[in-house]
Amino acid sequence: MTQATGTLAATYEDRPIGLWTDALRRMRRSPAAIIGVTIVGLFVLMAIFAPFLAPFEPTRGTLADSYLPPSPEHWFGTNIQGQDVLSRIIFGARLTLGIAVLSVVIGVAVGGLLGALAGYFRGWVDSVIMRGVDIMLAIPGLLFAIAVVTYLGRGFVQIAVAIAILNVPIFARLLRASLLSLSEADYVIAARSVGVAGPTLLIRHMLPNAVSPLIVQGTLALATAVVDAAALGFLGLGPPDPGTPEWGTMLSDTYRYLNNAVYLAFFPGIAIVISVLGFNLLGDGMREALDPKLRR
Amino acid sequence: MTAAATAAGAPEPVGQPLLRTDQLRVHFPITEGIIFERRVGAVRAVDGVSLDVHRGETLGLVGESGCGKSTFARAVIRLLDATDGRIIFDGTDVTTLRGDALRRMRRRMQMIFQDPYASLNPRMTIGSMLAEPLRVHQIASGKQAAKRAQQLVEIVGLPRNAINRYPHEFSGGQRQRAGIARALAVQPEFIAADEAVSALDVSIQAQIINLLADLQREFNLTYLFIAHDLSVVRHISDRIAVMYLGEVVELSPSRQLYDRPLHPYTVALVSAVPIPDPKVETRRKRMILRGDVPSPANPPSGCRFHTRCWLRRELGDPERCVSETPELRQMAPGHGVACHFAEELAGQDRRDELVAAAAEHSDARKTDDADVVAPTDIEPPPEAPEHFMSGDAAQH
Structure with missing residues (x-):
């Protein structure tokens, strides 16, 4: 026996390999994941360094320059106010990504908390929370978001909150389901049999093993949030100042001129599609990387 | 050791x-029921x-x-x-x-x-x-x-x-x-x-x-x-x-359980263990239990094994197995059996005779409807018990 373990030990590197590594x-x-990371990374960089990347100020323009087609000076052309579309898309990334991230953070925090409470306490706590979740899921998402924005008023945080509310039931269900199945897992039972109880069991043994589906879902929710934010903007529920560059708002400003200025709708649309694609690829890649069934 | x-030869421990x-x-x-749960069984x-x-x-x-x-x-x-x-x-x-x-x-x-x-x-x-x-x-x-x-x-x-x-x-x-x-x-x-x-x-x-x-x-x-x-x-x-x-x-x-199993179920389990001697192995009579384990939600009356019991069949389906629940009876020091007819299996010759007869019957059935005959869930070990100690034990 000792011989056997001696040789086995030699095959290991010295550095332990954690699950995340x-x-x-x-x-x-995974090529898909790499493409996803690249796209998302580019959009994030674009948002961060917008003032340095944008060739023009996104909110300044003269009417003399309105409806310029794409040219070496204005790569993506200009809109009705003569504002540079490229600059507006670059600055728009800030708002869109900001809303997406904030809404997912709020959604994960609130939904995760509700899910953890339901999955941990079970019984009537579970019933009450889950029936509430069912009710929320029964309401069509975008309508609900419109109602929330109308009620809270327009603005960056309000839009993020409205989208977050759509995410809450999804995350609550997800975490609750993970916790329920984990509570029957051998290693959780083993921890109980060793004497670990209550919150320690939840925090040390159950939650760390329940987060990976949450992370995957969170990434995919970013993609949905980008679409939702654009939809709200398109419907006129974007930022209160119409001058603020926002992809959805940009789309709705231009659809009337589609006949003679397609590029106005094309570029913000492409920005939305590519960023959504990036988040989806990233989410799928993470799902594969974190799936315990693909390990061993 | x-x-x-x-x-x-472990004796019954005392104390x-x-x-x-x-x-x-x-x-x-x-x-x-979803909201108002009723116990139905x-x-x-x-x-x-x-x-x-x-x-x-x-x-x-x-x-x-x-x-x-x-x-x-x-x-x-x-x-x-x-x-x-x-x-x-x-x-x-x-x-x-x-x-x-x-x-x-x-x-x-x-x-x-x-x-x-x-x-x-x-x-x-x-x-x-x-x-x-x-x-x-x-x-x-x-x-x-x-x-x-x-x-x-x-x-x-x-x-x-x-x-x-x-x-x-x-x-x-x-x-x-x-x-x-x-x-x-x-x-x-x-x-x-x-x-x-x-x-x-x-x-x-x-x-x-x-x-x-x-x-x-x-x-x-x-x-x-x-x-x-x-x-x-x-x-x-x-x-x-x-x-x-x-x-x-x-x-x-x-x-004792291996040498002198007294419950028909145990006899079937023991007979499923392969013997690491090809000569003996070919002559080994395997007792094959028919059917699945009944549902524990609705166990059979009397002796729970009676639905699959080969001994009961050999003895001509006595009524007692269905009507009366057998207690765990002491047949030898430290050897308890819950079977009304354990005595039938106590003698070596009689047991061999019964086992052979039952094995024959189950063989006959096997050719009739092969897919109905399910071997017990006991997986035959690929290696013999004696081999467990060889090799590895030598290192200690």
Whole structure:
């Protein structure tokens, strides 16, 4: 026996490989995930360095320059107010990504908390929370968001909150389901049999193993949030100042001129599609990398 | 010494048992309705099991999948609540212990799980997993706990650097060693090994069984050893209890159970174990049980085995099997059998005759409707019991 373990020990590297390191390694081997990371990374960089990247100020323009087609000076052309579309898309990334991230953070926090409460306490707590979740899921998403924005008023945070509310039931269900199945997992039972109880069991043994589906869903929710934010903007529920560059708002400003200025709708649309694609690829890549069934 | 040596002629131990269950029942309610749940029945997973486990011995528990052996172990360890009956551990009734008292009791009884891939937390290093019980029970913390974890890792034969590693970096056998180390961490007196080797390769099984035997000697452990593989159980057990549909049908010293099985179910199980001698093996009569285990939610009346009993068929379907529930009767010192007609099997010649007749009948049926004939769930071990000790044991 000792002989056997001696040889086995020699086959190991000295540095322990954590699960996250392992997942990262597998993600690096997936082309889809790499494309996703690249796209998302580019959009994030674009948002951060918008003032340096944008050739013009997004809100300044003269009417003399309105409806200029794409040219070396204005790559994506100009809109009715003569504002540079490229600059507006670059600055628009800030708002869109900001709303997406904030809404997912709120959604994960609130939904996760509700899900954890339901999955941990079970019984009537579970029933009450889950029936509430069912009710929320029964309401059509975008209508609900419109109602929330109308009620709270227009603005960055309000839009994020409205989209977050759509996410809450999804995350609550997800975490509750993970916790319920984990509570029957051998290692959780083993921890109980060793004497670990209550909150320690939840925090040390259950939650760390329940987060990976939450992370995957969170990434995919970013994509949905981008679409939702654009939809709200398109419907006129974007930022209160119409001058603020926002992809959805930009789309709705231009659809009347589609006949003679397609590029006005084309570029913001492409920005939305590519960013959504990036988040989806990233989410799928993470799902594969974090799936315990693909390990061993 | 080998575990087989103690198993050979173990007399009935005397004195107070370390663990005693008295008519233990674990029923799972079957409910209907979503909001207002109504109880419409119960799965009687464990239905009146009374067993004693004596200090230092290994009690084997065998039976088909779904016969309630794992449920029994979990109830004994108090991971499941008993529906009825009592669990007495070292003179204390632990059936309804809660809170702190239960936690203190957990120090003395531990469990080893079946699936080494499912029983270790993938987000914890082996070291923190081993230190956790020490902290929970305030045995040690910090440096001391780390030192103890290192000790445990070495005791179970894992590489020294295992404490900084995650479970997914280990093979099945090594993970099972880690699981054993966790069970040992609190220095328990009693360990329930629930199919501890069933998920492992045969060569690894031998290593783990030998490890368990070594640990038993070193730390004076008492085992409840559950398996569906008779040759594995035989190897490590002093006494063996055979379970069928939530009840114990035979309890006997391990050697006797193989040489002189008295319950028709046990006879069928023993006949399914291959013999590592090709000459004998070809002549071996296999008793094939027909059909599936009946549902524990609606067990048959009288003797629960009567629906599949070959002896009953040979004896011309006596009415008593259906109408009267057999008690566990003492047929020999320490050898209990729950069968009305166990006497028929007591004599060697008569037993051989009956077995041969039944085997013939089941062979005849096999050709008639092959797909209906299901062998028992007991998986024939690919290797013989004697081989467990060879090779690996020599290294000790």
